[in-house]
Every structure is written in structure tokens, then in C-alpha cells.
Amino acid sequence: MDVKTIILGFLSEGEMSGYDIKQAFSNSIGFFYDASFGAIYPALRKLEEEGLVTKQEIIQSGKPNKILYQITDSGKDLFYQEMASPIVPPILRSDMLVKIFFAGNRTVEEREELFANGLQMQKKLLENTKKAFAKMADSLDPYQTFCWKYTMNHLEMTIKFIEDQAPHLLKQ
Amino acid sequence: MDVKTIILGFLSEGEMSGYDIKQAFSNSIGFFYDASFGAIYPALRKLEEEGLVTKQEIIQSGKPNKILYQITDSGKDLFYQEMASPIVPPILRSDMLVKIFFAGNRTVEEREELFANGLQMQKKLLENTKKAFAKMADSLDPYQTFCWKYTMNHLEMTIKFIEDQAPHLLKQ
DNA sequence: TGGACCATGTAAGTAGTTACATGATTCG
DNA sequence: CGAATCATGTAACTACTTACATGGTCCA
Numbered sequence: 001m002d003v004k005t006i007i008l009g010f011l012s013e014g015e016m017s018g019y020d021i022k023q024a025f026s027n028s029i030g031f032f033y034d035a036s037f038g039a040i041y042p043a044l045r046k047l048e049e050e051g052l053v054t055k056q057e058i059i060q061s062g063k064p065n066k067i068l069y070q071i072t073d074s075g076k077d078l079f080y081q082e083m084a085s086p087i088v089p090p091i092l093r094s095d096m097l098v099k100i101f102f103a104g105n106r107t108v109e110e111r112e113e114l115f116a117n118g119l120q121m122q123k124k125l126l127e128n129t130k131k132a133f134a135k136m137a138d139s140l141d142p143y144q145t146f147c148w149k150y151t152m153n154h155l156e157m158t159i160k161f162i163e164d165q166a167p168h169l170l171k172q
Numbered sequence: 173m174d175v176k177t178i179i180l181g182f183l184s185e186g187e188m189s190g191y192d193i194k195q196a197f198s199n200s201i202g203f204f205y206d207a208s209f210g211a212i213y214p215a216l217r218k219l220e221e222e223g224l225v226t227k228q229e230i231i232q233s234g235k236p237n238k239i240l241y242q243i244t245d246s247g248k249d250l251f252y253q254e255m256a257s258p259i260v261p262p263i264l265r266s267d268m269l270v271k272i273f274f275a276g277n278r279t280v281e282e283r284e285e286l287f288a289n290g291l292q293m294q295k296k297l298l299e300n301t302k303k304a305f306a307k308m309a310d311s312l313d314p315y316q317t318f319c320w321k322y323t324m325n326h327l328e329m330t331i332k333f334i335e336d337q338a339p340h341l342l343k344q
Numbered sequence: 345t346g347g348a349c350c351a352t353g354t355a356a357g358t359a360g361t362t363a364c365a366t367g368a369t370t371c372g
Numbered sequence: 373c374g375a376a377t378c379a380t381g382t383a384a385c386t387a388c389t390t391a392c393a394t395g396g397t398c399c400a
Binding site for chain 2: 096
């Protein structure tokens with residue numbers, strides 16, 4: 001699953017601008033697949049070249065003009081195909097876990113700080129996710145709600161795991 | 173945390189070849205940070221250019237010769253600094269969660285298959301992780317063991333979450 | 345009045361992946 | 373006898389991030 005395919009997914013639910021799509025990434029699926037403007041705009045250009053989306057410029061007053069993108073039938077076909085392809089394993093890059101992995105040679109104070117920082121980051125992430133979910137919950141379908149709950153569950157379990165295990169490790 | 177820094181981390185514990193380093197990625201931290209040969213060999217070349225590692229060719233009979241890399245004092249300094257830098261949030265790319273997020277428009281059969289596939293993948297991942305852990309457990313320090321247990325805990329929680337929630341979603 | 349929001353886009357750089365090239369040995 | 377292991381490396385490509393460029397509106 002790449003950025004182009006995910007954009008087709010968003011456009012399946014209605015026309016959107018590049019800016020709208022960035023909002024959708026950040027506010028909806030950012031936890032399990034994020035993308036920057038620098039990935040989204042070039043992806044939209046390629047999708048248009050391939051005939052998977054069409055565009056329409058909207059003249060606005062008081063705001064910059066915007067370009068709305070619509071998915072085409074071949075775009076829908078491709079998205080449908082991608083959705084039916086086998087699930088591939090997740091890719092994770094966790095700075096926290098790498099730092100813990102190599103913590104064996106560090107001082108007790110450094111380890112304490114490491115766990116405190118990790119815990120703080122996870123708690124901040126959970127707090128932000130809960131706030132964002134509260135704002136969106138009404139507009140979500142059951143599958144989208146599942147993803148949000150998965151994220152919150154994951155963060156809660158991570159916090160619990162660190163709080164349970166870290167004292168043991170630091171006592172030794 | 174990038175591939176170069178993680179290689180310095182491995183070399184802190186003793187000299188290794190590029191091949192050894194690939195093994196260490198795959199067998200130890202692959203779940204939360206993986207890297208390919210095509211990332212490792214160029215990273216080693218850059219580390220040598222920067223004076224952070226030195227190398228030594230070992231002539232072997234019956235096997236291809238290998239090049240062992242050693243970390244230098246400035247390599248150790250840099251690694252130490254990186255380890256003390258603030259933890260940045262994890263980056264995740266989950267094909268499964270994206271597919272679930274967009275499952276709202278699919279048929280009941282397609283959704284059932286999606287959850288079945290997702291569950292199967294997570295179970296396979298857990299099984300592989302448990303087997304690999306059983307082989308390594310003796311040689312791990314408490315911080316490395318923490319990372320393995322974190323991984324297994326995460327996979328178990330994910331499986332439990334899907335098994336609990338999916339029947340609800342599919343009944344509707 | 346300063347920051348957040350709306351809005352698009354490019355250039356330069358980073359950081360990889362995948363596939364290819366090579367080839368002996370060892371194990372089941 | 374075929375697959376896995378050991379072992380290094382490059383070329384072509386993919387896919388992205390970060391920073392820059394621009395500028396009006398709205399709200400506290």
C-alpha cells in the first residue's frame with residue numbers, strides 16, 4: 001500500500017484537494033500511515049497522468065483557489081484490486097525500542113531518563129489521539145472507528161507494559 | 173535513529189562483518205527496525221569514510237573471505253550522543269490497518285477474508301518471533317529481552333483485539 | 345498583532361529497496 | 373541434489389522528507 005493508493009481510497013468517498021488529503025492523513029490514519037505535502041502533490045500529479053483521477057480548479061474569494069480531485073472509474077478499479085491484494089507485514093521504525101535495546105551499557109540515571117522519556121512520549125501520543133478521536137467520532141464508520149480504537153488500545157498497552165517492566169529492569 | 177547509528181550500536185559489542193550485521197537486524201531488531209544489505213553495505217562505507225569504523229579483511233578457507241568492522245573512539249562518541257538524544261515518535265506503515273480503514277464499502281465476504289488474513293499474518297509473526305526468541309534468549313541482556321517481550325506482548329494484544337472486535341463488526 | 349489556517353507546489357537531498365552478479369560449502 | 377548458508381557489493385530505482393516560496397484571512 002503506497003501513498004497513491006491511499007489517496008484513491010480517500011477520493012472514493014468524495015472529491016478533495018491536496019490540502020484536504022493532507023488533513024485526512026494527519027487526522028485519520030497518521031498513526032499507521034502518514035504522508036507529507038511533498039509526497040501528496042507529486043502523487044496527485046502522477047495519478048492524473050495515469051488517468052486515475054481528474055481535477056477541477058475552484059476559484060475562491062478570501063482563500064487561495066483550490067484544486068479538487070475526483071476519482072475515475074479506472075481509479076476505482078485499481079483501488080478495488082489493491083484492497084483485495086494480500087496483507088503485507090507492517091513496517092515499524094521505533095526510536096524508543098532501538099534505544100532500549102542498546103541501553104545495557106548505559107548508567108542507571110541514563111536508563112531512568114530513557115524510560116521516563118519513552119513513557120512521556122507514549123502518553124502524549126495517547127492524549128493527542130484521544131482528543132482527535134473525540135472530535136471525529138461522529139463522522140466515522142465502524143471500520144474507521146476500529147482503527148482508532150486499535151491505536152488507543154495499542155498505546156495504552158505500551159504504557160502499561162513499560163510501567164510494569166521498567167521498575168524491574170532499573171532495580172537490578 | 174538511522175541505519176548508520178544502529179550499526180555503531182552493534183559494533184559497540186564487538187567486531188562484525190556486513191553479513192553479521194544483517195543477521196543482527198533480521199534476528200534481533202527486525203520487528204522494530206529492519207535494514208537490507210543494500211542499506212548496510214553503503215552505510216559501512218560511509219562510516220569508514222567518516223572515521224567512525226575501521227575494517228580488516230579476514231582470509232577464510234571454505235567460505236568467502238569476510239571484512240570485519242571495528243568501531244573507533246569517535247564512533248563510540250557519536251553513538252553515545254545519539255543514544256542520549258530525545259526519543260522521536262515511532263513510524264508505522266500498516267497495510268492491514270489501512271485496508272481495514274477503507275473496508276466500509278466492501279462486501280461481507282471480502283471483510284471476513286480481510287480479518288481472517290490479518291489475523292493469520294499476526295499469528296504467523298507471533299509464532300516466528302517466539303521461535304526466534306527461544307533460540308536467542310540465553311545470549312540477551314535484560315534490555316534486549318525487554319524488546320523481545322514487548323514485541324510478543326504487542327502481537328498477542330493485536331491478535332486479541334482483532335478476535336474480540338471483528339465478530340461485532342461483521343455481525344452488523 | 346501574531347499565530348493558526350487555508351492552499352499549492354518545487355528543489356534538493358535522504359534513505360532506503362529490489363534485483364542482479366558471483367560462487368563455494370554444508371546439510372538434510 | 374537442491375536448498376540454505378556464508379559473503380560482498382553495485383545499479384537502478386522508489387519513495388519519500390525537509391525546506392523553501394508565496395500570501396491572504398480569521399481569531400484571540
